[in-house]
Amino acid sequence: MSPEQIEAWIQKPLENAVFLTGPTASGKSEVALEVADRLGAEIISVDSMAVYRGMDIGTAKPSVEAQQRVPHHLIDLVDPTIDYSVSQFVIDAHRRAGEIRSRGNRVLLVGGTPLYLKSLLCGMFQGPPADWEFRNAVQADIDAYGLDALRERLYQVDPLSAHKILAGDARRMIRALEVAKITGSPLSHWQTQFERFSIPKTSHAIVLAWDRSSLHQRVEQRVDRMFERGLLDEVRQLRSKYGQLGRTASQAVGYKEPMEFLEGKLPEKEMVDQVKAHTRQFVRRQEIWFRSMPGMTRIPIGSDRDLEVAPHAIASALEDRQVA
Numbered sequence: 001m002s003p004e005q006i007e008a009w010i011q012k013p014l015e016n017a018v019f020l021t022g023p024t025a026s027g028k029s030e031v032a033l034e035v036a037d038r039l040g041a042e043i044i045s046v047d048s049m050a051v052y053r054g055m056d057i058g059t060a061k062p063s064v065e066a067q068q069r070v071p072h073h074l075i076d077l078v079d080p081t082i083d084y085s086v087s088q089f090v091i092d093a094h095r096r097a098g099e100i101r102s103r104g105n106r107v108l109l110v111g112g113t114p115l116y117l118k119s120l121l122c123g124m125f126q127g128p129p130a131d132w133e134f135r136n137a138v139q140a141d142i143d144a145y146g147l148d149a150l151r152e153r154l155y156q157v158d159p160l161s162a163h164k165i166l167a168g169d170a171r172r173m174i175r176a177l178e179v180a181k182i183t184g185s186p187l188s189h190w191q192t193q194f195e196r197f198s199i200p201k202t203s204h205a206i207v208l209a210w211d212r213s214s215l216h217q218r219v220e221q222r223v224d225r226m227f228e229r230g231l232l233d234e235v236r237q238l239r240s241k242y243g244q245l246g247r248t249a250s251q252a253v254g255y256k257e258p259m260e261f262l263e264g265k266l267p268e269k270e271m272v273d274q275v276k277a278h279t280r281q282f283v284r285r286q287e288i289w290f291r292s293m294p295g296m297t298r299i300p301i302g303s304d305r306d307l308e309v310a311p312h313a314i315a316s317a318l319e320d321r322q323v324a
Contacts, residue, residue, distance in 0.1 A: 006183075009127050011090050013200045014097060014120045017107040018318065021046070021117055021296075022208030023286040024279055025218040027307045029062050031208065032110040033070055034311035039108060039318070042071040042100045044093055046111025046120070049252045051089070052080040054238050057231045058254035060222070073100075080249035081242050087126050090119050114289040121199055121293075125190040127175075128182045138174050153177065158186035199295040206314055207290045208307075209298040216280055223254075223276045232258055253278045 020035060022028050036043055045051075049059045053076045062072055073096045078084050097107045109120065142150050147170060154162040154173050161176040179187040199205050210218070235258040238245065250256060254275055261271040290296065297317050299310050 005128075009125060011087075011094065011119070011124050011126050013123045013198075013203070014094060014107075014109070015200045015202045016101070017097060017109055017120075017200075017203045019046075019109045019117065019121065019203065019205040020208075020314070021110070021112050021205065021290070023112055023210070023215060023283040023290070025215060025222045025283070026112070026208040026210055026301070027218075027310075028110055028112065028208060029060065029066065031307065031310050031314070032108060033066055035314050036070040036108050038311060038315045039106045041106035041108035042073065042103075044096055044100075044107060044109045045072060045074045046093075046109050046113055046116045047075075048084075048086075048089070048113040048116055049249070050075050050111070051077040051084050052082075052249050053078065054234070054241065055080055055249065055252070055255065057226050057229050057234045058252065058258075060226075079242060080238060080245045083246045083248045086115050086119055087124070089116055090124055090126070093120055112286055114286060121203070121205065125187075127179045127187070127190065131178055131182060134178055134181060135174055138177060139170075142170060147173075150174075158188055160188035161186060164188075199293075204318055205293070205296045206317065207293075207296050207298050208301050208310065209290070210301045212287075214302055215283060219279050219283060220276055223272065223279060226254060226275075227272060232261075235259060235262065253282055 018035075018039065018041065020028060020032050032043055035041070043062075045062075047059065049055055050061050051074060052059075055061075061075060066072070067075070074089070074092055077092070093109070100107050109117075111117070138150070147168065150170065150173055151162060151167060154165070154176055157180045158176050162173070165172045165176065176187040179190070183190070231254065235255060238255075239259070239262065244250070245255070245259075250259065257266065257271045257274045257278070260266045261268060266274065297314075299313050299317075301307055301310065
């Protein structure tokens with residue numbers, strides 16, 4: 001395996017960019033519009049669910065007016081029957097960033113999907129292209145011997161990946177075996193090179209840091225507004241148009257629960273309560289992840305008034321750093 005081949009399989013961190021993140025319901029989208037205006041920037045969405053067409057209300061996708069005011073990218077890319085991967089996202093984000101710079105504009109990345117953010121800030125090992133002969137052979141073994149045999153095979157080749165990958169996730173197990181076969185080293189070996197968090201020197205990362213009680217109140221209000229705006233009708237339309245959604249889209253908070261309600265598995269009040277509870281749980285995971293990220297500039301937010309002045313604080317922080 002030549003160094004040139006390995007280099008081609010590595011996606012480096014995204015340089016010369018501004019990252020604006022924060023937990024769900026923190027007001028990122030509104031603040032981003034003001035920041036983009038001040039910077040002369042275009043926005044790249046860093047939201048794993050905003051890539052799906054038709055999933056608008058439950059993802060709090062930027063409005064048509066917002067997208068007309070400031071160009072937004074990586075929104076409405078694929079149908080929700082497709083499982084859009086983090087690897088594809090990183091490729092798409094780097095390409096769009098290059099296009100934005102070619103127009104003389106700055107790159108502003110906005111969103112709160114931790115894995116997507118980390119992959120852009122730290123880089124990632126994308127690995128070799130698919131070996132379909134190998135994949136088909138492994139699939140034939142699965143059909144003959146079952147997933148347990150596949151999992152045991154992966155434990156022998158790459159125990160760390162086998163421990164991390166869910167027992168029913170055949171696609172990722174096959175990929176881990178494929179990478180080990182082609183490169184001669186376990187996938188976990190390649191991935192650990194990118195686990196150490198470090199913000200590129202030419203980039204800047206900012207997080208909107210709400211106090212927890214105020215943020216949870218905003219979550220409650222956000223979920224109520226989603227249902228008032230017609231989230232249930234949106235889910236009905238998705239089911240009518242696409243039937244079964246893909247694995248990723250169907251598990252999204254705000255969509256999984258309404259689908260269970262429409263299937264008669266949940267009463268209406270419990271559906272709403274679960275969306276709120278699951279959103280709060282996701283917010284807690286985001287906050288833990290943000291706190292673990294060294295080098296991020298935290299903008300303390302305790303009220304709507306703080307949110308209104310946040311763009312000025314962000315612009316000042318960027319001027320201090322002189323980020324391009």
